[in-house]
Amino acid sequence: MRIGETAAAVGMTAKTLRFYEDRGLLPAADRAPNGYRDYPHETVSRLEFIRRGRTAGLTLAQIGDILSVRDIGQAPCVHVRDLLAKQLRDLDAQIAELTALRATVAEFHDAAAAGDPAACDPERICSYL
Amino acid sequence: MRIGETAAAVGMTAKTLRFYEDRGLLPAADRAPNGYRDYPHETVSRLEFIRRGRTAGLTLAQIGDILSVRDIGQAPCVHVRDLLAKQLRDLDAQIAELTALRATVAEFHDAAAAGDPAACDPERICSYL
DNA sequence: CTTGACCTTCCACTATACTGGAAGGTCAAG
DNA sequence: CTTGACCTTCCAGTATAGTGGAAGGTCAAG
Numbered sequence: 001m002r003i004g005e006t007a008a009a010v011g012m013t014a015k016t017l018r019f020y021e022d023r024g025l026l027p028a029a030d031r032a033p034n035g036y037r038d039y040p041h042e043t044v045s046r047l048e049f050i051r052r053g054r055t056a057g058l059t060l061a062q063i064g065d066i067l068s069v070r071d072i073g074q075a076p077c078v079h080v081r082d083l084l085a086k087q088l089r090d091l092d093a094q095i096a097e098l099t100a101l102r103a104t105v106a107e108f109h110d111a112a113a114a115g116d117p118a119a120c121d122p123e124r125i126c127s128y129l
Numbered sequence: 130m131r132i133g134e135t136a137a138a139v140g141m142t143a144k145t146l147r148f149y150e151d152r153g154l155l156p157a158a159d160r161a162p163n164g165y166r167d168y169p170h171e172t173v174s175r176l177e178f179i180r181r182g183r184t185a186g187l188t189l190a191q192i193g194d195i196l197s198v199r200d201i202g203q204a205p206c207v208h209v210r211d212l213l214a215k216q217l218r219d220l221d222a223q224i225a226e227l228t229a230l231r232a233t234v235a236e237f238h239d240a241a242a243a244g245d246p247a248a249c250d251p252e253r254i255c256s257y258l
Numbered sequence: 259c260t261t262g263a264c265c266t267t268c269c270a271c272t273a274t275a276c277t278g279g280a281a282g283g284t285c286a287a288g
Numbered sequence: 289c290t291t292g293a294c295c296t297t298c299c300a301g302t303a304t305a306g307t308g309g310a311a312g313g314t315c316a317a318g
Contacts, residue, residue, distance in 0.1 A: 004294070014295080019276060034284055036295055056234050060275070077241065084238040091231040095224060101186050102220040108185055109213040112206065126178070126195065126209050133264070143265080148306060163314055165265055189305070259318100266313065276302085283296065288289100 001039045003029075010047040017047070025050055025064050027071075057087055132158075135168045139176040146176070154179055154193050156200075186216060 003014040017037075020026045026046065029037035046067070053063035062083055069076040132143045146166075149155045155175065158166035175196070182192035191212055198205040 002295075013277085015277065016275085018297095023275090034295080036284080054275095056237055057230050081238065081241040084234055084241055087234050088231065088238055091227055091234060095227050095231065098220055098224050098227065102217065102224065105185050105213055105216050105220060109210065109217055112210040112213055126199065126205050131265075142307085144307065145305085147267095152305090163265080165314085183305095261316105261318085263316095264314075267311090269308105269310090271308075272306090273304095274302105278299105278301075280299085281297090284294075286291105286293095288291085 001041065001043070003037045003039065006039045006043055006047070009044050010051065012047060012051075020047075020050065020060075023060055023064065025060060025067060056084070057091070058083065130168045130170065130172070132166045132168065135172055135176070138173050139180065141176060141180075149176075149179065149189075152189055152193065154189060154196060185213070186220070187212065 003017055007014045007017050029039050032038045050063055066076045069079050132146055136143045136146050158168050161167045179192055195205045198208050
């Protein structure tokens with residue numbers, strides 16, 4: 001399969017596939033006599049795996065690690081489980097941080113909504129922030 | 130006040146102040162005969178305002194907009210209120226997105242924690258993702 | 259006179275996941 | 289023979305908020 005065909009099969013662009021190759025997520029493809037990349041069919045599942053990983057919020061580096069484990073013949077399940085656990089922890093931390101920020105902003109906003117513009121102290125630039 | 134002194138007064142670095150000047154958040158400072166920047170005292174409140182804005186998750190561009198309004202002599206309160214409202218909406222959207230992602234990841238993770246590594250289908254790379 | 263702590267400018271780099279574009283090769287169809 | 293749709297490589301840029309470092313000027317103290 002040529003690069004554009006492969007990319008289209010998973011809704012990506014040829015550029016993205018070259019980029020993934022550069023980042024080590026795709027092995028260097030065989031080349032046709034004219035120099036064009038020639039992908040085997042399993043590249044499609046590999047790309048779909050990469051997309052599932054992205055959907056789960058994993059970075060390309062993390063997905064690359066999983067693929068490396070798989071590529072040396074080991075089942076990456078344990079690694080995947082650990083990564084997913086870490087991802088859950090990270091997400092919880094991020095959500096907590098954003099929730100705290102939201103509370104801060106809400107306080108500022110409530111004061112601004114209730115307040116009197118004339119109360120602005122020039123030295124403070126804006127009394128609502 | 131010299132740049133290092135001013136920066137230290139608010140816990141920032143001289144580099145950061147030059148960067149803020151470059152981004153238009155600080156007006157170009159007067160220069161001493163030797164070329165050193167010479168900041169008036171109100172620069173400290175301006176920097177503290179910038180920091181409060183950052184604490185509220187505003188971007189430097191948004192803070193710069195507020196300061197511009199203030200600098201042409203208008204009270205930026207209405208602008209600030211609108212920005213804070215937008216910030217609340219953005220935060221809610223982000224939190225919702227992360228929460229949905231967390232649910233997806235939790236599903237994958239639960240399957241991985243319960244599952245049998247032998248079930249891995251090589252074609253699918255990892256049955257848990 | 260030198261040392262050290264300041265200050266100046268300017269350029270590059272960090273991280274992430276691509277995207278855009280230039281310059282050029284390949285190939286089937288009309 | 290040309291046109292268009294492919295493909296190749298490589299370089300640069302996107303967004304954010306700075307940080308790091310080079311090369312050099314200034315100034316008070318010892």
